Amino acid sequence: MGFLFLDLETSGLSSSFDTPLQAAFVQTDAHLQIQRELTLRCRLPDHIVPSPDALLITGVTPEMLANQPHSHLEMMAQIARIVADSKPSLILGFNNLRFDDECLRQSWYQTLLPPYAASMTGHGRGDVLSMLRAVALVEPQAIILPRDASGKWVMKLGDVCRANGNGLSEANAHDALADVRATRELFMLLRERAPATMATMLLHAKKSGPIALMEPGEPVILGGTSRLTPVLPMIASPTNPAARVCLDLSQDPAGFIGLPALDLLARIRSSRSPVRQVKTNAMPILFSWGQAAHALVEPEPDAVYLERARALWAHPTFTRQLVLALQDQYADRVPSPYPDQQLYSGGFVSDADAVACRRWHEIEWKFREHHATWHIRDPRLRSLALRQIFLNAPEALSPEARRRGQDWMRHRLATEDEVPWLTIPKALARCDELAATIEPGSVAALDEIRAWLLQRRDALPQGGEEVPVLAAS
Incomplete structure (x- = not known):
């Protein structure tokens, strides 16, 4: 390879x-x-x-x-x-x-x-x-x-x-x-x-590597940004099919092993969470005990970690309460109303929509609005298809669709509402912040950026006017 x-x-x-x-x-x-x-x-x-x-x-x-x-x-x-x-x-x-x-x-x-x-x-x-x-x-x-x-x-x-x-x-x-x-x-x-x-680490470039290491359910060593942690792989994640739930063996399980699901969830959400979720498809820093235990900082004797692992496996209710707690971990998360942020919340693209999207790329622009409306069933993808037509060939849209695109563009660039993307007003405010601390050699570049943002702001139309194509100053 x-x-x-x-x-x-x-x-x-x-x-x-x-x-x-x-x-x-x-x-x-x-x-x-x-x-x-x-x-x-x-x-x-x-x-x-x-x-x-x-x-x-x-x-x-x-x-x-x-x-x-x-x-x-x-x-x-x-x-x-x-x-x-x-x-x-x-x-x-x-x-x-x-x-x-x-x-x-x-x-x-x-x-x-x-x-x-x-x-x-x-x-x-x-x-x-x-x-x-x-x-x-x-x-x-x-x-x-x-x-x-x-x-x-x-x-x-x-x-x-x-x-x-x-x-x-x-x-x-x-x-x-x-x-x-x-x-x-x-x-x-x-x-x-x-x-x-x-x-x-190269074995972990595919999911089979970390899965094989964690499958026996024996203690392993998990790495983070700056330290190694002894962990016990226990269950598949209830919320992520590509993740395995591990317990931090540097923490004494006596402090949480008997908690009911709601109290255990509160502990998991705290700064002292004993849970580590290992994503098998994201090259985790994961080693066998023999390969990396020597590098633990201030380790306990191996016998302490093994006893904690045995206690976790042997407890009659902990595994069940852990599953219940993690099932509700994201229950209060509100889905985003913006299609930009709905890749994961809306499920995988269906085979039929994958075919429809492939066909959408193949046909002429003048046919793509009709194709998106009638052949793409996923509302996220249908919205994004119309957006791409507006951005790349607005003349191919019907008058009503083009008007909606203009309204969307105006809001996207200039809204004063609290939104999760960068707007022109936010970018100009950031330019003002940078001006107070920037190195002298970057002043001219920052001034050019600010002037360009002002040009974009001033060129924005009022309601009913066409939105101009982006141009450099």
């Missing part, structure tokens, strides 16, 4: 309401020899207000946001083809499982492409940041990690690369291709210096 390294640069940090603007790929063979490199950029979709912070960090200018050859819809389709053409591969990035993968999934969903294209097509999925943390926790002598003023590890890609002799300069950091090249080099370094730890 070869490797596909990827990195995204996005308009902001919200996977639901921001969007990829740049994507870079390095594809290698099984020996990590580069076979091809590719960078894609797209225009900013008209309904997105990018974070001023993100623009300053990446060096993207308003002119660059407008003057790209591909629309967002076109770039997401290209990324899907790249992922499909590279299978089977191990897809790797740096912090990709928590961010890049989620951004891809959400953007594919919002452009009516298969949202799980990177995880349900024979690929493995891994994260070099998780591998770095695993090595730092289990074999700290294998890697040099810089520290901040408080003594905590710094795990930014550029800082770690420079500390270990890999040349990702400050100037090149946050360029997608430079970052993805550096990720490959760091991955190679970790495999060279910590082969045993990396071999275990």
Whole structure:
């Protein structure tokens, strides 16, 4: 199996309401020899207000946001083809499982492409940041990690690369291709210096790895961002079929083992929760007892952990109360009214709608509104289909649908309501905050961003007027 390294640069940090603007790929063979490199950029979709912070960090200018050859819809389709053409591969990035993968999934969903294209097509999925943390926790002598003023590890890609002799300069950091090249080099370094730890982590790039390790129900070692924890795998998660519920063996179960479900749920929701949910499809930092117990900080004797594990398994009601507590863990969560945030709350896309969405991409724009109305049954996807027509070919919509699109766009960009996305008023307020602390060398860039946001605000029409296409100043 070869490797596909990827990195995204996005308009902001919200996977639901921001969007990829740049994507870079390095594809290698099984020996990590580069076979091809590719960078894609797209225009900013008209309904997105990018974070001023993100623009300053990446060096993207308003002119660059407008003057790209591909629309967002076109770039997401290209990324899907790249992922499909590279299978089977191990897809790797740096912090990709928590961010890049989620951004891809959400953007594919919002452009009516298969949202799980990177995880349900024979690929493995891994994260070099998780591998770095695993090595730092289990074999700290294998890697040099810089520290901040408080003594905590710094795990930014550029800082770690420079500390270990890999040349990702400050100037090149946050360029997608430079970052993805550096990720490959760091991955190679970790495999060279910590082969045993990396071999275990690579097994976890597919669900079968952590499942096999937890299946016997014996104590194992779970890693987090900065420490290892002894845990006991107990039950499948009642709310996530890809997760296993583990109990923290560093806590004495006598304090919670006899609690009824409601009281146990309160304990789980507290800062002293004994429950750890291990996602088997997200490369958990997970080791057998013999491989990582030596790295526990201030450990108890092994006999203490084994006795706690026996007590948890032997208790006549704990497992049942744990299931009942976790079943209600998210019962009070209110679903989002916005289709952008409904990927997980609305269930998987049906086979019929998957076919209808594929056909939607194939036909001419002038037929897509009718196709969405009559052939796409999922209300989330039908709404997103009409949105994409409005963003890419508004002239193909009926007058009523175009009017609704204009109202939606006006609200999306300029509302003063409390909404979960970045609006122009919020972005301008953030520019004012940044002006008080920004480095002198970035003042001109910030002024350009503010002027462009003001231009967008002033160009917004009143009710009944056409919404103009986004343009750079």
